[in-house]
Amino acid sequence: MELNQIYTQILTEHNNSKRNKHHIDSPTATLKGVNPSCGDEISLELRVKDGVIEDAGFTGIGCAISQASASIMIDLIKGKTVEEAKKLVKLFLGMIKGEITDEKQLEPLDEAIALKDVAHMPARVKCAVLGWHTLENAVEGKKVTEE
Amino acid sequence: MNGKRLAYLDNAATVQRPVPVLRAVDEFYRTENANPHRGLYELSVKATERYENARHTVKEFIGADKDCEVIFTRNASESLNLVAYSYGLNFLHEGDEIVLPVSEHHSNLVPWQMVAQAKGAKLVYLYPDKEGRLTDDEMEKITPKAKILALAHVSNVLGSVYPVRKIADKAHSVGAVVVVDCAQSIPHFKVNVKDLGADFMAFSGHKMMAPMGIGVLYGREELLNKMPPFLRGGEMIEYVHEQSATFAPLPQKFEAGTQNVGGAVGLEAAIHYLQKVGYDKIAETEQALLNYTLDGLAEVPHITVYGGTKNRRDRCGVISFNVDGVHPHDVASILDADGVAIRAGHHCAQPLMDYLGVNATCRASLYFYNTREDIDQFLSSLKRVRGWLGLGT
Numbered sequence: 430m431e432l433n434q435i436y437t438q439i440l441t442e443h444n445n446s447k448r449n450k451h452h453i454d455s456p457t458a459t460l461k462g463v464n465p466s467c468g469d470e471i472s473l474e475l476r477v478k479d480g481v482i483e484d485a486g487f488t489g490i491g492c493a494i495s496q497a498s499a500s501i502m503i504d505l506i507k508g509k510t511v512e513e514a515k516k517l518v519k520l521f522l523g524m525i526k527g528e529i530t531d532e533k534q535l536e537p538l539d540e541a542i543a544l545k546d547v548a549h550m551p552a553r554v555k556c557a558v559l560g561w562h563t564l565e566n567a568v569e570g571k572k573v574t575e576e
Numbered sequence: 577m578n579g580k581r582l583a584y585l586d587n588a589a590t591v592q593r594p595v596p597v598l599r600a601v602d603e604f605y606r607t608e609n610a611n612p613h614r615g616l617y618e619l620s621v622k623a624t625e626r627y628e629n630a631r632h633t634v635k636e637f638i639g640a641d642k643d644c645e646v647i648f649t650r651n652a653s654e655s656l657n658l659v660a661y662s663y664g665l666n667f668l669h670e671g672d673e674i675v676l677p678v679s680e681h682h683s684n685l686v687p688w689q690m691v692a693q694a695k696g697a698k699l700v701y702l703y704p705d706k707e708g709r710l711t712d713d714e715m716e717k718i719t720p721k722a723k724i725l726a727l728a729h730v731s732n733v734l735g736s737v738y739p740v741r742k743i744a745d746k747a748h749s750v751g752a753v754v755v756v757d758c759a760q761s762i763p764h765f766k767v768n769v770k771d772l773g774a775d776f777m778a779f780s781g782h783k784m785m786a787p788m789g790i791g792v793l794y795g796r797e798e799l800l801n802k803m804p805p806f807l808r809g810g811e812m813i814e815y816v817h818e819q820s821a822t823f824a825p826l827p828q829k830f831e832a833g834t835q836n837v838g839g840a841v842g843l844e845a846a847i848h849y850l851q852k853v854g855y856d857k858i859a860e861t862e863q864a865l866l867n868y869t870l871d872g873l874a875e876v877p878h879i880t881v882y883g884g885t886k887n888r889r890d891r892c893g894v895i896s897f898n899v900d901g902v903h904p905h906d907v908a909s910i911l912d913a914d915g916v917a918i919r920a921g922h923h924c925a926q927p928l929m930d931y932l933g934v935n936a937t938c939r940a941s942l943y944f945y946n947t948r949e950d951i952d953q954f955l956s957s958l959k960r961v962r963g964w965l966g967l968g969t
Contacts, residue, residue, distance in 0.1 A: 432913045432964060436906075441966035467905055468922045468929065468936045490935045492903035493965055553909060 435550065436493070439543040443497035450500065453486040458570075462563030464555050469495050473563045480510050492556050494547065499560030501541045511568050518565045524548065525557050580915030583950035588732055588760060588894045588941035589919055590782045593846075597785055600845035601838045611834055613811055623837055630840035631827070637847050638777065639768035640794055644826035647793040647800070648840055652759040653683035655778035655793035656726075658830060659755055660687035662803040663776075664724065670696035672723040675752070677702045677710060677738065678931050679731040682924040684757045684778075688726055697723070703931060708736035708883035708891065715746050722752040729761035729772070733923045733939065734883030735894035737761070744773030753799070759783055763943070764862060764892055766855045769794050781839060786846035790839025793830070800826050807832040853944065861944045866893045868948055869940065872955045873897065878962060882932055893942030896923070899958070901967050904938045910964050914957035916950075 456474035463470050471489035475482055485503045502521070506514045521541055523529035527548040535542050547557040584592060604626060610617070612624035634646045649655045664687070668674070674688045678701045692699050700722070702714045708731065718725060725747035730737050744754040756774040758767050763784035769777050774794065781790040795803075805812055805823055809832040814822040823829045850858070866888060873879055878900040884891045899907050904920035911918055919939045922929045929935065940954060962968060 432910060435909070436964040438966075441964075445966060466921065468926070469905075470935075490903075492905035494906070496903075550909065553905070556905060 434546040435544075435553075437543050439501070439540050440493060440497040443500040443540075444493040446500065448500065449486055449503040450488060450496070451486050452488060453484045456484075458567045460563050460567040462559050462566070464491075464495075464559055467492070467556070469556065469559055471495065471499055471559055471563060473499070473560065473567055475564075475567055477511060477568075480512070482506050482509055482511065482514060487560065491559065492553075494544070494553055494556040495559045498541070498544055498557045499563075501544070502560050502564060505539060505541060506564070514564065515568055518561050521561050522558060525554055577915045577917070578913055580913075581949075581953065583916045583946075583953040585940040585942065585946065585950060585954055586917045586919050587763075587943035587946070588783070588939065590788065591763065591785055591943050592945070593785050593787065593842075594849055596849050597787070597842050597845045601787055601842040604838050604841040609838075612837055613828070627835065627837045627840050630837075630844040633844045633847055634792055637851075638762075638792075638794055639770050642797060645794055645797050645800065647795065647827050647830045648835055649778075649791040649793050650789055650836070651780040651782070651791035652757055652778040653780075653791075655776075655791055656684050656755070656757060657687050658793055658806045659776045659778075659795070660691050662806045662830075663753070663799065664688065664691035665694060666804060668695045668697050668723050671721065672697040673700045673719070673721040674698070674724040674726060675700045675702065675718050675722045675747070676726040677704060677728070677731075679704055679708075679734055679736070679925060679928045680726065680728055681732050681757065681759070682926070683759075684726050684728060684755070685927065688724065691724075701927070702727075704731075704734065704736060707885075707887060708734040709887075710738060710743065715743060718743070718746050718750060718752065720750045722747060722750055724755060725752045726755045726757070728757040728759070729767065730758075730764070730892045730894070731883070731925075731928075732760045732894060733896050733925050733928055733937065735891040735896075735941075736883055737890050737892060740772045740774070748773065760892065760894065763850075764855075765859055775799060781843040781846065784846055785849060786843035787839050790836050790843050792843075797826065800830070805829050805832070809833050811835075858944045862893045862942055863888070865942050865946055865948070865951065866891070866895075869893070869895060869942065869951050869954075872951060873958075876955060876958055879958070882934075882937060894939065895941065896937040896939045898934065898937055899961050902961055902965055904936045906965060907938045907958075907961050910961050911954070911957045914953065914960075916954045916957050918954070 453474045457477045458475045461472050469491035473487050476484040487499045608622045610620040610623040612627045631643050631646050635643045753775045755776040758779040762779045777794040782788040812832040880898045882896040908920035
């Protein structure tokens, strides 16, 4: 595993940018995601109207991989329907688990494809999927909204 | 590792094992393996002897009075749980206090939370200063309400060596029982339970070159005798009737089921190995490496070191630090790509992380087999970390 496959320009730009890292106006769902073993913590906010994700943002602390991954995810899901977002989560998790490798199939993930090689870093998989798992739980309504 | 030379700097998590230890375990299973304490045949008697000889070696090693004060466990965590469950739950009462530094490893903290919750006792924390020391003011918190003083000899995050004897004397003066976690000290310097003033003392074998899965609880005989068993089952009984049972004397009372004899044999070999190298030599080597590392770190920009950096005599080679703007996990991954193994996270000490106001730290920890080459590899990789994250160096 070469570091430049992971710490790419896309990743560092997202990590250093605060574009998606903020609270949003009148969220309809707020959900916390934690990696207890690392102490990574993010809080995802969504505003869903008529089945469409109008706005999304996140706050919290974590490594570059978890932060960039959450930011890339938000770029991707804004304006999409909840159903489309669910499909993207499934696709992303499949890619990180190394189950989906076909580039054509991965196309909808756009910038998130930059995280593909995390599949070869077992220790960092949970960092990459933190935001996505949180989104999955949020749209499935698995946990009650918490502030 | 990753095609690079390995610089193993995660020795506070576990150390590497030398050949004589591996050989001793291998030899035992090849030539003396049988279930100890029950067979009436020669092989079982031999296995029993090996196991009990290992206990005697540990007793001598830690300066206990009797062999029966040495209980074999899986690790320090199990030893500390034994004390919490068997002593804590039976001899603490509502309103009693359990005093402990906030820097304790979860293994010497979470079991005491359990006792406090079950008995209505209170946890009272001692807070180290910026140099990682416990000041006399903090000791004032040890009042006659204190029934347990639980503390690590060496902090697994800050590397501070706590003045156990001084704190233990204070605790004893108010009638508290002193529980010392020596997991991070016994690999590096001589530990004597009498000198420490320990009523209970716990350590893990795997941090001092023994195999994983063997640990020790020392307890004063008088205390161990009045405690009920922790785990029940085979080997620890005297008579068993349908409705009741009586228990074996020490140490078997606390050793239910078939024990880790291979582990005990390995621990004995590790003790002999450390004695052969010599604790003086170990301390001297580690102190030189620690100085070299701390001096090197001071030259790297954007680094914050936690714990004492000035008074290096009162600290061990456990160095927690952070790189500005970079999460510890990224630091660890980047170092890993250069063959450098360090730990990143909360180090099983979340209350301390809260106290330090950080989410996690990086930790490099030394052992006497490390070399300056390892440290150079670590420092040069560390200098490149911020660059990988587009932050400049």
